[in-house]
Amino acid sequence: MSDSEVYRTDALIAEDIDAYLAQHQNKTMLRFITCGSVDDGKSTLIGRLLYDSKMIFEDQLAALESDSRKVGTQGQDIDFALLVDGLAAEREQGITIDVAYRFFNTERRKFIVADCPGHEQYTRNMVTGASTADLAIILVDARKGVLVQTRRHAYLSHLIGIRNVVLAVNKMDLVDYDEAAFKAIAAEFSAFAASIGIEDVTAIPISGFKGDNITSAPSVSTPWYGGPSLIDHLETVDVSSSHDVVRPFRMPVQWVNRPNLDFRGFAGLIAAGSVKPGDQVRILPSGKTSSVTSLVKMDGDQDEAAAGESTTICLADEIDCSRGDVIAAADDAPQSSDQFEATLVWMADEALHVGRAYWLKLATQTVSVTVHQPKYEINVNTLEHLAAKTLELNAIGVAEITTDRPIVFEAYADNRTLGGFILIDKITNATVAAGMIHFSLRRAQNVHWQPVDITREEHARIKNQKPRVLWFTGLSGAGKSTIANEVEKQLNLMNRHTFLLDGDNVRHGLNKDLGFTEADRIENIRRVGEVARLMTDAGLIVLTAFISPFRAERDMVRKLLPEGEFIEIFVDTPLSVAEQRDVKGLYKKARAGELKNFTGIDSPYEPPENPEIRIDTSKMSPAEAANFIINQIMI
Incomplete structure (x- = not known):
């Protein structure tokens, strides 16, 4: 081969590498959770996804095969669940306790998956895993059908704001791939999902053990199934942030960047909408207005920034703005209030102390808050509203809360960033609850401080x-x-x-x-x-x-x-x-x-x-x- 041919070959290889890197850099990201009742096969499914996507190194595979032989797999070469069940207690009991996060990618998309525990006492773990997810895979054992925990996890997924739900009817191999059994389970779950407001449900018959309809569909065992494989659906489901981008601009200020006297910018992650130089913005809660002069990133100025992007905003005016403030569209700004109705998921062993002061963190805002006696506790198994004086571990209830000063917010259904919060115990600094704001109370909007002349x-x-x-x-x-x-x-x-x-x-x-x-x-x-x-x-x-x-x-x-x-x-x-x-x-x-x-x-x-x-x-x-x-x- 001549020098010129070698040069051309190297150039082609370099182009291929650049194209490959560009392709992977521009892949979209899907965050999803797997949940369901105990032993429905969540960990096995994730292990299968990792294995089929070639995301297991040779040394990991060797260790997995060795571990599989130790625990015994009923003739199966690999126990895929062991890839995910990392805690010793999980392996001993054969259940998932903690939330396990795994990363993998295909040619079309990158994925972060959270394997959530099925036991009711680990509801707080499931809520944690679901808080950033775009999609939920709810597994059902084809032999058992829709269970109490199935409904519980569907409700929690909807509560957290997950818009896309996959019903994975697993272990179809154990019911001889019966089409009628699959359709009955899908119909029952779809009816329940519709009753709680879930609109988008995709039902797929699978076998995590055998691999049916995981990477390709239909499998030879389910010729009657005409839908996508699980991987096909995960690669193509629309979880773009277009919903957030088309909404009015909001950016909680995380940091005031002042490296020298000639530069002052406000850094943060855009929660909704988009912004560009020249836009009029309003600083909340002060209400002061200004215009954007530039959007600065590490590699230079931006022409525009949208939801999901981090940027530094420079303003035309010297306005008092600091961490915890929100920069928003001047003509369509969010509300400020100090009294709300919210749903609380209690995550602490010690019950809610009604009237006690906790720290509330919402986006970059931190305020002191008191929780009133719950209006009711929700029985997520039956959706009943139960009378409650407090909330115990894993309980979900609706209560009014009062902050010590107004905070900038939006309803959680409209904006997770400005509607979702956590409560922190002031003594232990432990997170005790996750919350979702419904709306501000009318009395908060109608009651104002009356100025007096005698101080x-x-x-x-x-x-x-x-x-x-x-x-x-x-x-x-x-x-x-x-x-x-x-x-x-x-x-x-x-x-x-x-x-x-x-x-x-x-x-x-x-x-x-x-x-x-x-x-x-x-x-x-x-x-x-x-x-x-x-x-x-x-x-x-x-x-x-x-x-x-x-x-x-x-x-x-x-x-x-x-x-x-x-x-x-x-x-x-x-x-x-x-x-x-x-x-x-x-x-x-x-x-x-x-x-x-x-x-x-x-x-x-x-x-x-x-x-x-x-x-x-x-x-x-x-x-x-x-x-x-x-x-x-x-x-």
Whole structure:
């Protein structure tokens, strides 16, 4: 071969490589989940897809064959499920527990698949896997038909917003590829799917064990089937983001890019719509408007950017815009609100504490939120609405939520990014729930802050004092009310304007409707905290004497007030001492089982970790404690 021929050959090879790389770079991505009842063959199906798409390396294949021989496969050379069931517990039990993600590609498309557990107790895992999916493959064992878990996973898939559903009727080889059995299952599932709003269902008869209708269709065993193979359908189903692109422009700001004084851009992932230089945009929640001057990426400026793309937007005006804000189309911006109705999927072992403050993260926004008592819990097996006072692990319910300031949002059905959120426990930082916003409450739109001319500073000035909340906390019988009363008497002698909110007294009026369950205790403190805040707005020094057993609620009240105005006073009396006093006879009743949910006996007390003031009642009389407190706060 001559040098020129070698050169031409190398050039052709290079062109082929470039074309191959370009083809793979431009492939669309499909994210899908597999779900169904236990032992319906989810892991086996995914293993088959990986095997048939040549996505298993030789060493992996050798290890898989070895593992298959160890577990025994009833004459089958390979147990495909072992490719996906990675946890030791899964292999021992023969079930899927965790969500396993796998990646593979064909000539036409790239795929990310999540194998979701079938057990009801792993609902939270399934919701996690489905949260980013475009399509759901719901497997049904041809011998068993549509089961409770089939309906459950169909409902959850629809709830999460998955628009495309494949009903894979698996193990057809075990029913002799009976066409009637397949059609009966498909008809039953389609009727249920239509009842919950699923419009697009594709039913395919398959055998993950034998490979029927996985990569080609119809298989020789199902000549009566005229639809696509599973792979054909996955390669061609339309999951483009056109729905999001045609909607009005929205981009949550993730980062303000300011490398030098000459550049200021707002970086983020576009959630909906498209944007180009010259477009008019609105910054939310402030409502300020500007125009786009350029769209910047690592490799240069863009002429246009659309949903699903990350970009940096530069604006014509110097506008206050930071992480958590949303840049939107100026003439069609989303709403802002602080009260919503939402569906919650509870994902924590500890039940929902109604009224307790959690962190809510929606897109790049983080706010404090409280959840009201659920309107109802959904029985996803029957779709019944059940009365509920709280939500336990894996429960799904509808509730109203209130944020501490307005957030920018859209209904989850319209925009996953601006409608989906998670709740985070403020103490443990654990994710406790996933949520989907339905709509803002009408009362949130009709109630506005009324500006007043006399400010809280003016109220405090004419009283010649700094507003404070002196929050006394401790066990029943610790001496909170006695010491708080002594402090108020001394402040009165100093001509200070005060008011004492006592735990027993407020239950005669403001909180007479509340009991002593954990939820009621949380609501009790929330109400008292709001009243105390209003009193400090009036310039008063407020003293509160409440057990207030939970740190989260005390911290919630602290956050209602300006820095330095909340003084936590821990009346530190041992349980044994408080019980000896038992002035009201409450401990005796609690020990006898006549008084439920009593703090220190059958309900917990969480002592302050860093109180501003700690009072040891074994070393101080009430008068001495009052003097000590006055000297510490220097009012």
